[in-house]
Amino acid sequence: MRADRLVSLVLLLRQRGRLTADTLARELEVSTRTVLRDIEALSAAGVPVYAERGRHGGFALLPGFRTELTGLNHDEALAVLTAGSGRGEQVFGLGSALASAMRKVVDALPESHRATASDAAQRILVEPETDLLSRRLVTDDVPGATVVQVRRAVLAGHRLRIHYAATGRPPQWRTVDPIGLVTVRDRGYLLATRSGADRTYRLSRILAAEELPEPAQRAPRVDLERVWRDRCAQFLSDGHIAVLVRVNPARREELLSSAVAVRAEEPDDDGWLRLEVTFQDSRHAEWALWQLAMDAEALAPQSLRTSLRDRAAATATRYAREVAPHA
Structure with missing residues (x-):
């Protein structure tokens, strides 16, 4: 166990640079005293780890020190x-x-x-192609040559020229500064800026791509998780509708598969679930809840409750009348 911890300590310093003893202790889930003993053991074994004192001090490895995992390109x-x-x-x-x-x-x-x-x-299977209901996972189909160009530009920090087909618009060429790549539910996205403005592109809608030689205009380091979280928040605030809904737990996944996002979730008193979900617009919300029939109830907004009530009343009226069978 200690050998594994010593290797992890060296890798942390290699990958993240100078770290304090408290930070190392949290990462390794040990006490600060144990970290200090491990640092001493590494130094005795010839690993060039040194301490810097002061407000921004900590432990670090001498520049150029590497641990190699050979054989992988x-x-x-x-x-x-x-x-x-x-x-x-x-x-x-x-x-x-x-x-x-x-x-x-x-x-x-x-x-x-x-x-x-x-x-x-x-004996371990991660994310099979079908679920228990025999529904196949839908993965974005992106041409190999296209994704290679996108990936190279992102990792090299070069500008990227893409032929992009936005929804409802003819494809257009545009030059972007790539920031990073994100995959969510087997859909890939390119996070970028264009003329300084934030842009998010679905990989499956990039018809062609070309890595350009000039450097991208972007920060040298990025917190991609934070950037993605900010993009999601912006997306949800642009024209979407928030719906408070009660749902039978047996139909929860069906509801979530049609919603854009889930903002809150808690159990209700009768064993059902109460969720705040986001849909693209009112028509999307009405369609999604209509599919769930009696296993869901929209609580807000009132306009959605009214439209679902009127739709149910019209349906009940149609099926209440007698229809003579054809001879």
């Missing part, structure tokens, strides 16, 4: 990292690189561990 290493985010390797065109990287990882294992690891891998 750039795309394979990227694929292994991407695999931690679900099916991103498929969305970003890294599937073959991931397969190659995993073969190298297995081959690098000691003989005594190889068979055990292979057997364990056969």
Whole structure:
């Protein structure tokens, strides 16, 4: 256990630079005293870790010190990292690189561990193509050549020229400054700026792409999770409708599959769930709740309740009249 912790400590310092003992203790889930003992052990073993005192002090490794994982090329290493985010390797065109990287990882294992690891891998299935209801997951189809150009521009920090087909508009060429790539529910998105304004592009709507030689206008570092969160908040505030709804727990997933986002969720007194969800507009909300019939009830806004009531009344009137069968 201590050997694993020492390796993790070195990797933390390699990847994140100078860190305080308190930060290292939180990351490694040990006490500060244990971290100090580990630092001393690393120094005694010849690892060039040193301390800097003062307000912005901490522990760091001498510049240029590396721990090598040999045998993986750039795309394979990227694929292994991407695999931690679900099916991103498929969305970003890294599937073959991931397969190659995993073969190298297995081959690098000691003989005594190889068979055990292979057997364990056969007993774990992550994100299969169908769920228990035999519904196939829909993954965006992005041409391989296109996603390679997009990915290269994002990672190299170069500008990108894309032929983009926005909804309801003819495709247009545009030049953007790429920030990062995000995959959500097997849909890939390019986060970028265009003429300084924030833009989010769906990868499946990029018909062609070309990495340009000039550098992108962007910050040297990015908190992609924060950027995505801000983009989502902006998206939800632009013309969408918030709906308070009660739903039978058995139909919860069906409701969520049609909603744009979920803002709040809590159990109701009768065992149902009370959720605040967002839909694209009033027509979208009415359609989604109508599919759930008696297993859902819109509580707000009142305009949605009224439209659902009128629709139900009109339907009841139609089916209340007698219809003579054809001879």
